[in-house]
Amino acid sequence: xxxxxxxxxxxxxxxxxxxxxxxxxxxxxxxxxxxxxxxxxxxxxxxxxxxxxxxxxxxxxxxxxxxxxxxxxxxxxxxxxxxxxxxxxxxxxxxxxxxxxxxxxxxxxxxxxxxxxxxxxxxxxxxxxxxxxxxxxxxxxxxxxxxxxxxxxxxxxxxxxxxxxxxxxxxxxxxxxxxxxxxxxxxxxxxxxxxxxxxxxxxxxxxxxxxxxxxxxxxxxxxxxxxxxxxxxxxxxxxxxxxxxxxxxxxxxxxxxxxxxxxxxxxxxxxxxxxxxxxxxxxxxxxxxxxxxxxxxxxxxxxxxxxxxxxxxxxxxxxxxxxxxxxxxxxxxxxxxxxxxxxxxxxxxxxxxxxxxxxxxxxxxxxxxxxxxxxxxxxxxxxxxxxxxxxxxxxxxxxxxxxxxxxxxxxxxxxxxxxxxxxxxxxxxxxxxxxxxxxxxxxxxxxxxxxxxxxxxxxxxxxxxxxxxxxxxxxxxxxxxxxxxxxxxxxxxxxxxxxxxxxxxxxxxxxxxxxxxxxxxxxxxxxxxxxxxxxxxxxxxxxxxxxxxxxxxxxxxxxxxxxxxxxxxxxxxxxxxxxxxxxxxxxxxxxxxxxxxxxxxxxxxxxxxxxxxxxxxxxxxxxxxxxxxxxxxxxxxxxxxxxxxxxxxxxxxxxxxxxxxxxxxxxxxxxxxxxxxxxxxxxxxxxxxxxxxxxxxxxxxxxxxxx
Numbered sequence: 272x273x274x275x276x277x278x279x280x281x282x283x284x285x286x287x288x289x290x291x292x293x294x295x296x297x298x299x300x301x302x303x304x305x306x307x308x309x310x311x312x313x314x315x316x317x318x319x320x321x322x323x324x325x326x327x328x329x330x331x332x333x334x335x336x337x338x339x340x341x342x343x344x345x346x347x348x349x350x351x352x353x354x355x356x357x358x359x360x361x362x363x364x365x366x367x368x369x370x371x372x373x374x375x376x377x378x379x380x381x382x383x384x385x386x387x388x389x390x391x392x393x394x395x396x397x398x399x400x401x402x403x404x405x406x407x408x409x410x411x412x413x414x415x416x417x418x419x420x421x422x423x424x425x426x427x428x429x430x431x432x433x434x435x436x437x438x439x440x441x442x443x444x445x446x447x448x449x450x451x452x453x454x455x456x457x458x459x460x461x462x463x464x465x466x467x468x469x470x471x472x473x474x475x476x477x478x479x480x481x482x483x484x485x486x487x488x489x490x491x492x493x494x495x496x497x498x499x500x501x502x503x504x505x506x507x508x509x510x511x512x513x514x515x516x517x518x519x520x521x522x523x524x525x526x527x528x529x530x531x532x533x534x535x536x537x538x539x540x541x542x543x544x545x546x547x548x549x550x551x552x553x554x555x556x557x558x559x560x561x562x563x564x565x566x567x568x569x570x571x572x573x574x575x576x577x578x579x580x581x582x583x584x585x586x587x588x589x590x591x592x593x594x595x596x597x598x599x600x601x602x603x604x605x606x607x608x609x610x611x612x613x614x615x616x617x618x619x620x621x622x623x624x625x626x627x628x629x630x631x632x633x634x635x636x637x638x639x640x641x642x643x644x645x646x647x648x649x650x651x652x653x654x655x656x657x658x659x660x661x662x663x664x665x666x667x668x669x670x671x672x673x674x675x676x677x678x679x680x681x682x683x684x685x686x687x688x689x690x691x692x693x694x695x696x697x698x699x700x701x702x703x704x705x706x707x708x709x710x711x712x713x714x715x716x717x718x719x720x721x722x723x724x725x726x727x728x729x730x731x732x733x734x735x736x737x738x739x740x741x742x743x744x745x746x747x748x749x750x751x752x753x754x755x756x757x758x759x760x761x762x763x764x765x766x767x768x769x770x771x772x773x774x775x776x777x778x779x780x781x782x783x784x785x786x787x788x789x790x791x792x793x794x795x796x797x798x799x800x801x802x803x804x805x806x807x808x809x810x811x812x813x814x815x816x817x818x819x820x821x822x823x824x825x826x827x828x829x830x831x832x833x834x835x836x837x838x839x840x841x842x843x844x845x846x847x848x849x850x851x852x853x854x855x856x857x858x859x860x861x862x863x864x865x866x867x868x869x870x871x872x873x874x875x876x877x878x879x880x881x882x883x884x885x886x887x888x889x890x891x892x893x894x895x896x897x898x899x900x901x902x903x904x905x906x907x908x909x910x911x912x913x914x915x916x917x918x919x920x921x922x923x924x925x926x927x928x929x930x931x932x933x934x935x936x937x938x939x940x941x942x943x944x945x946x947x948x949x950x951x952x953x954x955x956x957x958x959x960x961x962x963x964x965x966x967x968x969x970x971x972x973x974x975x976x977x978x
Contacts, residue, residue: 273417275952282615285379287720287932290838294390294802297421299724304510310806311429317329317331319366319726320406321777321779322726322728322734322777323684323726323740324490324684324685324686324724324736324738325408325410325413325686325724325793325844326408326409326410326411326737326738326773326775326794327386327397327407327408327409328349328350328351328352328406328407328409328829329404329405329406329407330345330346330349330405330407330534331403332402332404333401333403333631333839334348334349334397334402334405335399335405335454335927336898336934336945337514337851338444338900338902338930338931338932338947338948338949339885339946340397340399340444340450340949340970341395341399341431342394342395342397342402342405343356343364343366343394343395343425345399345405345789345840345870346366346405346407346425347879347904348843348879348904349843349879350406350790350828350829350843350844350845350877350879350883351368351369351407351792351827351845351847352366352367352368352478352828353365353366353367353370353372353406353407353630353873353874353877353928354366354367354958355372355503355959356958356959356960356962356964357476357958357962358493358531358962358964359446359448359475359477359493359496359498359964359965360446360448360473360475360477360498361402361473361475361477361480361498361500361526362477362496362498362590364393364653364782366378366394366425367873368407368422368423368894369409369410369422369423369794369796369823369825369845369847370410370823370825370826370847370849370870370873370875371422371423371769371796371798371823374386374744374747374802375420375421375422375423375424375744375767375769376420376423376424376425376749377408377412377416377420377424377425377426377463378393378424378425378774379416379424379425379426379427380397380426380427380429380564380657381392381426381427381429381549382415382416382426382568382852383552383568383570383618383620384416384417384418384618384620384638385418388546388548388572388574388616388746389613390522390544390546390576391524391526391544391545391546391547391548391572391576392502392546393547394425394493396452396471396500396502397427397429398439398440398452398471400438400452400454400660400974401429401430401438401452401454402426402427402429402468403425403427403429403430403431404428404429405425405426405427405428406424406425406426406428407423407424407425407441408422408423408424408425408426409423409769409773409792409794409867410422410738410740410771410773410794410796410845411533411722411724411738411740411742411773411974412424412669412742414634414686414688414690415566415622415624415634415636416636416638417620417622417636417637417638417669418638418669418745418798419667419669419690419692419742419743419744419745419766420742421742421744421767421768421769421771422769422796422798423975423976425543426647426663427461429976431457432978433458433515433978434457434458434460435456435457435977436454436455436457436460436976436977437453437454437455437456437975437976437977437978438452438453438454438455438457438668438974438975438976438977439452439453439454439974439975440452440453440669440830440972440973440974440975441972441973442714442970442971442972442973443474443655443970443971443972444476444897444968444969444970444971445479445958445965445968445969446475446476446477446479446965446968446972447474447475447476447478448472448473448474448475448476448970449472449473449475450471450472450474450929450972451471451472451473452470452471453469453470453471454467454468454469454537455467455468457471461538463510463511463512464507464508464509464510464511465506465507465508465509465510466505466506466507467505467506467508467713467922468503468504468505468717468744468930469503469504469505469531470501470503470504471501471502472500472501472502472808473498473499473500473501474497474498474500475495475497475498476496476497477493477497477498478492478493478496479492479493479965479966479968480492480493480966481493481628482955482963483533483961483963484957484960484961484963485533485534485726485961486534486588489588489915492772493531494761495529495530495531495532495536495537495538496529496530496531497525497528497529497533498526498527498528498529499522499525499526499528500524500525500526500527500931501525502522502524502543503522503523504520504521504522504523504548504761504849505520505521505725505919506518506519506520506521509518509521512552513555514554514555514565515554515555515556516552516553516554516555517551517552517553517554518550518551518553519549519550519551519552519951520548520549520551520552521547521549521627521911522547522548522550522578523545523546523547523548524544524545524546524548525544525704525761526543526544526545526546527541527543528541528542528543529541529912530542530578530580532602532604532635533961533962535585535586535587535588535602536586536587536588536590537602537603537779538582538586538602539579539580539581539582540578540579540580540582540602540603541578541579541601542576542577542578543576543577543578544574544575544577545574545575545576546572546573546574546576547572547573547574547849548570548571548572549570549571549572550569550570550571550811551567551568551569552565552567552569553565553566553567553568553569553769554569556625556659562625562626562960563623563624563625564623564624564625564626565606565623565668566622566623566624567597567617567619567620567621567622568619568620569617569618569620570616570617570618570619571615571616571617571954572614572615572616573612573613573614573615574613574614574616574618575612575613575614576610576612576724577608577610577611577612577648577726578608578610579608579609580600580601580602580603580607580608580650581599581600581601581607581608581611581650582595582600582601582602582788583595583600585602590770593684595607597654599650599653599654599789600650601654604657605654605656606651606654607651607653608648608650608651609648609649609650609651610646610647610651611646611647611648611649612644612645612646612647612653614642614643614644614645615642615643615943616638616641616642617640617642618637618639618640618642619637619639619640620636620637620638621635621636621637621638622634622636623635623636623662628677629677630676630677631675631676631677632641632673632674632675633672633673633675634671634672634673634674634675635670635671635672635673636669636670636672636673637668637669637670637671638668638669638670638671639666639667639668639669640665640666640667641664641665641666642664642666642748643662643663643664644660644662644663644664644666644752646660646661646662646749646753648660651655658709659759660753660759660760661698661699661700661760662698662699663696663697663698663699663748663751663752663753663760664698665694665695665696665697665748665751665752666694666695666696667692667693667694667745668692668693668694669690669691669692669693670690670691671688671689671690671691672688672689672690673686673687673688673689674686674687674688674714682726682728682806683725683727683728684725684726685723685726686722686724687722687723687724688721688722688723689719689720689721690719690720690721690742690743691717691718691719691720692719692720692743692745692766693716693717693718694711694712694714694715694716694745694746695714695715695716695887696712696713696748696751696752696762696765697710697711697712697713697714698712698751698752698760698762699711699712700712700760700762701758701789704770707833712760712762714751714762714763716765716766718743718766718768719743719838720740720742720743720768721741722738722739722740722741722742723737723738723739723740724736724737724739724838725737725738731781732778732779732844733776733777733778734776734777735774735775735776735777736773736776736777737768737773737774737775737777738770738771738773738774739772739773740770740771741766741768741769741770741771742768742769742771743766743767744766744767744768744769745766746761746764746766746767746802747815748814750764750802750815750855751764753814757816758813758815759813759814759894760814761815761816764802764815764816764817765800765817766800767798767799767800767801767802768794768798768800768801769797769798769799770796770797770799771794771795771796771797772794772795772796773792773794773795774791774792774793775790775791775792775793775795777789777790778790779865780844782832782833784833784834784835784836785832785833785839786832786833787789787831787832787833787834788829788830788831788832789829789830790827790828790829790830791827791828791829792826792827793825793826794823794824794825794827795822795823795824796822796823797820797821797822797823797852798820798821798822798823799819799820800818800819800820801818801819801821802816802817802822803815803816803817803818804816804817817857818853818857819851819852819853819857820852820853821851821852821853821870822850823847823848823849823850823851824847824848824850825845825846825847825848825875826845826846827843827845827846828843828844829841829842829843829844830842831843837884837885837886838882838883838884838885839882839883839885840880840881840882841880841882842878842879842880843878843879843880843883844877844878845877845878846873846875846876847873847874847877848869849869849870849873849875849905850867850868850869850870851863851865851866851867851868851869851870851913852866852867853865853866853899864915865913865915867914867915868915869909869910869913869914870913871909871910871911871912871913871914872909872910872911872912872923872959872960874907874909874923875903875907875908875909876904876906876907877906877907878905879902879903879904879905880903881900881901881902881903882900883898883899883900883901884898884900885897885898885899889935890935892937894937894938894939895935895936895937896935896936896940897933897934897935897936898932898933898934898935899931899932899933900930900931900934901929901930901931902929902930902931903927903928903929903930904926904927904930905925905926905927906925906926906930906958908922908923908924908925909922909923910922910923911923911960915961921960923957923958923959923960924957925931925974926956926957926958927954928948928949928950928952928956929950929952930947930948930951930953931947931948932946932947932948933945933946933947934946940976941975941976941977942973942974942975942976943973943974943976944973944974945948945970945971945972945974946969946970946971947969947970947971948967948968948969948970948974949965949967949968949969949970950964950965950966950967950968951967952967953966953967954966
């Protein structure tokens with residue numbers, strides 16, 4: 272599992288002209304031939320991925336720099352992608368592909384799943400400077416990734432490095448936000464060893480003003496939303512041992528996030544977490560026999576996390592003080608909490624690909640996980656008067672077999688996959704909340720799934736794709752067994768199954784400035800046994816439950832390209848219509864009043880467009896490059912609850928935001944300074960009910976690269 276403390280050469284098809292010209296002015300960095308090779312290799316890789324059988328979008332360094340501050344910023348501008356945030360830096364966020372969001376999404380770093388580590392790290396923790404590209408898969412998750420994601424996946428591909436490389440950056444932004452990131456790599460060519468160290472620190476007060484819709488649009492300052500996070504790690508990679516690549520990584524993370532009040536003025540509660548992560552990766556081509564490629568990843572993590580909420584008083588936004596509901600304290604709900612939950616996670620993946628000949632290839636993928644949780648929260652148990660959470664364990668195993676076929680000189684490609692999913696869990700739960708008696712709950716289930724994806728190239732510029740999948744998503748450990756302080760076990764959950772169809776056209780044409788690309792896709796998904804988060808009878812607690820069947824229909828279009836030597840434009844539009852298809856209330860014979868109504872709290876019209884002006888030595892001098900950028904995002908209003916009347920007031924209002932930035936590099940990108948403005952017009956923006964996002968804010972970033 273390659274976790275990221277490394278960084279690669281930055282070749283971008285659509286930006287290669289300006290970069291090559293700048294590099295050619297100083298051959299002390301790279302020769303003309305080396306530059307050409309690097310650029311063509313990176314560009315060809317992205318083009319090759321776009322022409323694969325499954326629908327996907329690829330974000331390169333162009334989308335990851337400039338106005339972006341995080342991976343979420345870049346993903347939010349991609350067709351079919353929605354990123355829902357609840358606040359500023361470090362706030363909870365959900366990524367959705369075509370309306371399917373949250374835990375349905377596969378999240379990977381260099382094809383290694385990090386979903387099990389969501390309590391300690393997220394995609395946003397990976398600095399954008401460390402990323403070569405982001406792959407967004409829509410509908411079908413590649414078989415080589417393993418696991419049971421459905422609806423889509425995001426895979427972050429980190430950079431590879433020259434023999435000696437150092438990358439350091441510091442960013443200062445509004446609301447007292449500081450981000451420091453550094454990476455160092457050194458290679459001993461003779462011994463085939465590479466050593467790496469890196470880390471990042473993030474701090475923010477997040478003290479922006481917010482409009483509280485639930486309190487008559489009252490304006491207050493967020494005064495309890497401080498966020499702190501540190502990550503550090505090291506790696507050792509060997510390339511001259513038995514394996515072509517053997518890599519060991521060790522990572523430590525620590526987080527403390529204050530909890531911001533919305534309905535009341537929370538002053539003391541906070542979440543905390545720390546984890547140690549170790550990962551081993553082994554790769555070898557022609558393993559045992561010619562044509563057989565071996566790829567093995569293993570990861571073990573130990574973490575502690577929880578919530579501290581033991582204040583003895585509660586406050587409203589007028590400063591009035593009240594006693595807490597529980598005599599033991601607690602600002603947020605009806606109980607106090609001082610949890611310290613210990614978690615052991617193991618994940619292992621074996622991928623073996625065998626190339627029979629130029630037309631046929633076989634692949635076997637085995638993916639296994641195991642999670643042990645030991646929640647400890649004596650203060651919450653005292654508040655309830657009984658123990659509410661118990662130790663649990665969960666294991667899952669996925670086996671996949673795939674067959675790839677290529678015909679007609681590469682014009683036709685097909686990928687067929689069959690998977691088997693199995694999982695088991697064990698925990699204890701209260702039979703009735705008012706009777707302090709527990710029962711053992713054991714679950715063992717097994718399911719089958721599969722997919723078929725096709726691609727045909729009519730010409731060198733035009734191709735068509737079609738895919739069908741019947742995938743299964745195994746519930747996560749949190750969904751099945753809870754988290755120890757706010758989510759109760761739901762061991763009767765059934766896995767989600769999604770039958771999906773995608774059909775699309777892709778047109779790509781190179782020109783003397785770079786490229787022009789247009790794409791259109793239609794998609795249809797039927798999600799059965801949808802899992803939703805809902806409140807429980809125990810006050811201030813919640814659990815997951817199967818909702819029923821939801822059908823999604825929609826389409827997306829995208830156009831982007833270099834229109835002249837100095838100007839790049841892009842635009843995309845997405846329509847996604849998710850409907851409740853339960854004819855009867857869950858577990859009842861009563862008619863469902865929301866049958867065929869649009870699913871609530873999910874956007875259905877999205878659009879993005881932007882421009883980039885790039886030019887060498889725009890402000891004079893030599894070996895300098897400048898980029899002027901503007902990015903616009905539109906999300907149409909949508910209802911928080913089922914729309915029973917168009918006069919409902921619980922809506923997420925329409926948002927239209929503009930981000931702008933300027934990026935200037937010196938000495939062939941050795942030094943780079945970036946200035947950015949987010950939400951330029953200072954709009955009041957929400958992506959979740961009563962969770963206002965920051966208004967206009969600024970940032971400046973300085974980056975130094977030595978290679």
